[in-house]
Amino acid sequence: MPAPTSAPPAPSAPPAAANAGAYATTALTAATLLAACGGASPGAPDSPSPRPSVLGTVIRADAISDADAARFLAQAAMGSERAQIAAVQQLGYEGWLEAQFALPASGTRWDWLVAKGYNASTYKNSEAGFDAAAWRKLISSPDTLRQRVTLALSEIIVVAIDGLVGLGWRAFSAAAWLDLLEAHAFGNYRALLGAVSTSVAMGQFLTFRGNSKANPATGSHPDENYARELMQLFTIGLVQLNGDGTPRLAGGAPIYTYGPDDVSGLARIFTGWDVDLAGTTTASPDFIRRPMRQYPARHETGAATFLGHTVPSGLGGADALQAALDIIYAHPNVAPFIGRQLIQRLVTSNPSRAYVARVAAAFxxxxxxxRGNLRAVLKAVLLDPEARASGSGATAGEGKLREPIVRFTGWARAGKASSATDSWGIGNTSNPATRLGQSPLRSPTVFNFFRPGYVPPNSGIAAAGLVAPEFQIANESSVVGYLNFMQRVVAVGVGDVLPDYSAWLPLADDAPALLAELNTVLAAGQIGSATQTLMLGALNAMPSGSDARRLNRVRTAMLLVLAAPEFLVLK
Known part of the structure; x- marks a missing residue:
């Protein structure tokens, strides 16, 4: 991936206890983050070098190197660790996926909130508990593939906790939303759309909860928010696509998928839906976990026409919803539109046309x-030749900037971070100046933290005709904030979440061995010799020979790896 042309300043001065030589090296590597896609000549993303076949080919477990297994986990999991590397090597890529598919879900965020007492009335107007519930699953759940896919889906079908207004119990509404995505992560996309379209959280966020049919006397019309975003963001996109994700053209111009009349027609379907309070009240959050129900008096029973199809008049609200979703789901755009975004979230920002076409075919x-079997789609994404080819052979346009949440969970999983009190006091990490600049379910808009087609302006990425979604939240402030935050986290943890570096202490007196291990586990062996030389200079300048000194070496080596361009950009 070609590099942007500018680099941010080094982080602010570290605490006095930090090793000055090591921190100087960290600052040097941090300053290259916005140029972190460098090292390859500009080229078209649709002309990758020849790749060995992976799909349909059995890869022997003993042919999977440590680095290859770690790279697979960087795409398919919330982080890499030695036990999972060994599991990938034992089971093979497809076998590991099947084992993850077979794992039972590891409890719900909702039940954790209840167990911690957050359903007490004093928390009705609070977000307390949500961040802990979200981070707990991302960091500690054994079903790491399910957590990674849940995160990806939350960035495609977006709900944000700060937009859940009007009912109270925002922590529970947000938790229920993530639990819903997780429950459907290995299911069928059409079933997911049905659940999303009756979710209280989505009804709140895109404001169709309580939506009523048009009233000619007052001139009111149904709310169109969800109808628009259901098409634009969650299913078919703005322009018609070929099976490989490229735009269909007429006279050299893209063909739009829908217009204002389609939005107005579809909005009629989303009338009459509201929360189900039968047998309960808003004094408890229980109603938020239920799907919304139909209130016939508010529902538009006339015909609804959109996308060249009509839902006939006279249908009840639930039947009309199913008919409308069937029409949208049948659109040929759904497979390439959703497939490409799953590739971007898991593997690479600029998949080739052939890669998108293969994933769309599996969809x-x-x-x-x-159609829509997400297990098959995930296999197609993660086992594709372009996903599994060695990162060392990456061509221009391949790879992706790791989003901050995934960088953080990479540290947490590799470092065996845990919460002894089970309170997971990490909190909201959205502040780009002091924390990660990203936090689960805290997107500022329905368009996610970053757009799938974002291009950094005035950059090598732009000059090469490529996109780099995660760079939309990478800037001078967030780069420095990330490094300063991770310096503290690596050293002392965050809240009650503490790492366990004991497995690496025996390597600490041998700087090359320590760095090699962290390079493998965290960076899939992708840190190059020039960067390693800088790191080793810093590590070898540090004293060794005691447990305290070894621990300082481990912390410094960990921070250096987390700051390295080759870690930040996964090839």
Missing amino acids: NDDGQHV
Whole structure:
């Protein structure tokens, strides 16, 4: 991936206890973050070098190197660790996926909130508990693939906790939303759309909860927010696509998928939906966990026409919803539009046309004539030749900037971070100047933290005709904030969440061995010799020979790896 042309300043001065030589090296590597995609010549993303076949080919477990297994986990999991590397090597890529598919869900965020007493009335107008519930699952749940896919889905079908207004119990509404995505992460995309369209959280966020049919006397019309975003962001996108994700053209111009009349027609479907309070009240959050119900008096029973199809008049609200979702789901854009975004969230920002086409084909038919089987889609994404080819052979346009949440969980999983009190006091990490600049379910808009088509302006990425979504939240403030935050986290943890570096202490007196291990586990062996030379200079300048000194060496080596351009950009 070609590099942007500017680099941010070094982080602010570290605490006095930090090693000055090591910190200087950290600042040097941090300053290259916005140029972190460098090292390859500009080129078209659709002309990758020849790749060995992976799909349909059995890869022997003993052919998977440590680095290859760690790279796979960087795409498929919330982080890499030695036990998971060994599991990938034992089971093979597909076997590891099947084992993850078979793992039972590891409890719900909702139940954790209840167990911690956050359903007490004093918390009704509070977000307390949500951040802890979200981070707990991302960091500690054994079903790490399910957590990674849940995160990806939350960035495609977006709900944000700060937009959940009007009912109270925002922590529970946000937790229920993530639990819903997790429950459907390995299911069928059409079933997911049905659940999303009756979710209280989505009804709150995109404001169709309580939506009523048009009233000619007052001139009111149904709220159109959800109808618009359901098409634009969650299913078909703005322009018609070929099966490989490229725009269909007419006279050299893209063809739009829908217009204002389609939005107005579809909005009629989303009338009459509101919370189900049967047998309960808003004094308890329980109603938020239920799907919304239909209130027939508010529902528009007339015909609804959109996308060239009509939902006939006279249908009840629930039947009309199913008919409308079937129309949208049948659109040929759904497979390439959603498939490409899953590739971007998990593997690479600029997948080739052929890669998108293969994933879209798996979406359209899982081999058993089932459409939308997310297990089949995830296999297609993660086992594709372009995903599994060695990172050392990456061509221009391949790879992606790791988003801050994934960098943080990479540290937490590798460092065996845990919360002894089970309170997971990490908090909201959205502040770009002092924390990560990103936090689960805290996107500023329905368009996610970053757009799938974002291009950093005045950059090598732009000059090469590439996109780099995560760079939308990478700037001078967030780069420095990330490094300063992670310096503290690596050294002393965050809240009650503490790492366990004991496995690495025996390597600490041998700087090359320590760095090699962290390079493998955290960076999939992708840190190059020039960067390693800088790191080793800093580590070798540090005293050794005692447990305290060894621990300082481990912390410094960890921070250096987390700051390295080759860690930040996964090839």
